[in-house]
Amino acid sequence: MKISRLGGVLEWCAVLILFIILLWVSGLDRGSFTAQGAHELSERSYHYGPSKVVRKVQVDQDTVVFLGTYKQWFSADTVTWSHFKWHPSGGVAGVPKNPEKPLAYSWDMKSTGSDGGMAKFYGYVNDPDIVTVELGVVMEERGSNTATSGSERQRISDDRMFLFVWKTEGRDFSWQSIKGLDREGKVRYEHKLQ
Amino acid sequence: MRNVTVGMMIRRLLIFVFAALLLFQLVDWLPWRDGNRLMITDLKNDGRVTAYPVNRKLNMDDDTFTLKELYITSKRTAIRYAYRKKVRDGWSFPTSSIKLLDASGNELIQHGASSTGVPWGENGWIYFDPLPSGTKKLTLRYDWYDRQSELPILLEKEESTQ
Numbered sequence: 205m206k207i208s209r210l211g212g213v214l215e216w217c218a219v220l221i222l223f224i225i226l227l228w229v230s231g232l233d234r235g236s237f238t239a240q241g242a243h244e245l246s247e248r249s250y251h252y253g254p255s256k257v258v259r260k261v262q263v264d265q266d267t268v269v270f271l272g273t274y275k276q277w278f279s280a281d282t283v284t285w286s287h288f289k290w291h292p293s294g295g296v297a298g299v300p301k302n303p304e305k306p307l308a309y310s311w312d313m314k315s316t317g318s319d320g321g322m323a324k325f326y327g328y329v330n331d332p333d334i335v336t337v338e339l340g341v342v343m344e345e346r347g348s349n350t351a352t353s354g355s356e357r358q359r360i361s362d363d364r365m366f367l368f369v370w371k372t373e374g375r376d377f378s379w380q381s382i383k384g385l386d387r388e389g390k391v392r393y394e395h396k397l398q
Numbered sequence: 399m400r401n402v403t404v405g406m407m408i409r410r411l412l413i414f415v416f417a418a419l420l421l422f423q424l425v426d427w428l429p430w431r432d433g434n435r436l437m438i439t440d441l442k443n444d445g446r447v448t449a450y451p452v453n454r455k456l457n458m459d460d461d462t463f464t465l466k467e468l469y470i471t472s473k474r475t476a477i478r479y480a481y482r483k484k485v486r487d488g489w490s491f492p493t494s495s496i497k498l499l500d501a502s503g504n505e506l507i508q509h510g511a512s513s514t515g516v517p518w519g520e521n522g523w524i525y526f527d528p529l530p531s532g533t534k535k536l537t538l539r540y541d542w543y544d545r546q547s548e549l550p551i552l553l554e555k556e557e558s559t560q
């Protein structure tokens with residue numbers, strides 16, 4: 205009886221060890237329990253940064269964007285929650301601030317995915333006289349082929365960064381223009397994107 | 399007595415299932431299944447392949463990039479690398495950070511890369527322009543944001559690919 209019990213314990217140990225190896229091998233142990241952890245993991249594995257997070261933008265329950273700067277670059281690293289953990293999901297790459305230009309921008313779009321897709325347009329403002337940025341955008345409903353155009357504005361705060369973000373939800377996005385406005389609302393910088 | 403048998407059945411079933419799943423995964427990592435032979439066969443389509451064993455390491459933050467071999471054909475230059483990560487998770491290795499410079503410092507254009515992930519990192523190939531004939535030394539440069547390092551490579555010992 206005693207021997208068979210010992211055998212049982214050993215077999216349960218084997219089950220546990222096999223299970224841990226299986227988790228490791230399959231990659232199911234990936235991800236982080238915190239959004240911050242996933243962001244750090246993202247930058248570390250991309251060999252960029254660690255950036256200084258200037259703003260954390262909670263897009264929705266499952267998506268967080270970390271606006272950050274690192275030396276002469278800026279980034280909008282995005283992490284998403286899936287399978288009970290936070291995972292890197294794009295935007296980790298640093299974009300040059302290009303100090304000789306009034307502002308620098310980048311964008312990325314994921315039209316599908318477990319998170320329903322997301323469109324981001326983000327940037328870094330070098331010109332201290334630009335206090336507002338305005339993005340012209342056309343959104344096209346994929347199902348009904350109806351397009352709506354509009355523009356969105358954002359005030360530039362001390363961190364000099366901006367981020368326009370949408371859940372795509374079956375829409376296609378095309379950028380029309382990016383403008384930088386001064387205190388009087390006059391256009392100091394304009395770049396056509398179409 | 400009955401409980402003991404049920405417990406035994408459950409744990410043995412679990413052992414069997416887990417072991418079977420592991421085996422499936424392990425088969426993928428058999429050294430002769432890593433696709434290297436296919437790659438070398440593909441290189442041989444270019445004609446004569448000259449292989450140089452290098453086996454030199456570059457430290458990238460806490461990770462290690464090992465340049466295993468360099469292959470030269472008349473149409474391209476290929477390197478085989480192994481990449482070991484301290485923290486296995488996250489993005490795969492950004493291969494565009496790897497540049498090859500010929501003896502006069504000209505950068506060879508990169509034409510693509512392929513890799514296979516393993517839990518401890520990845521193994522892969524990067525392809526570049528052909529080297530000028532008679533090249534005896536070249537430089538592998540790691541250039542990625544504020545990270546830079548170089549690995550001089552002398553092409554001395556050839557290795558048969560037959």
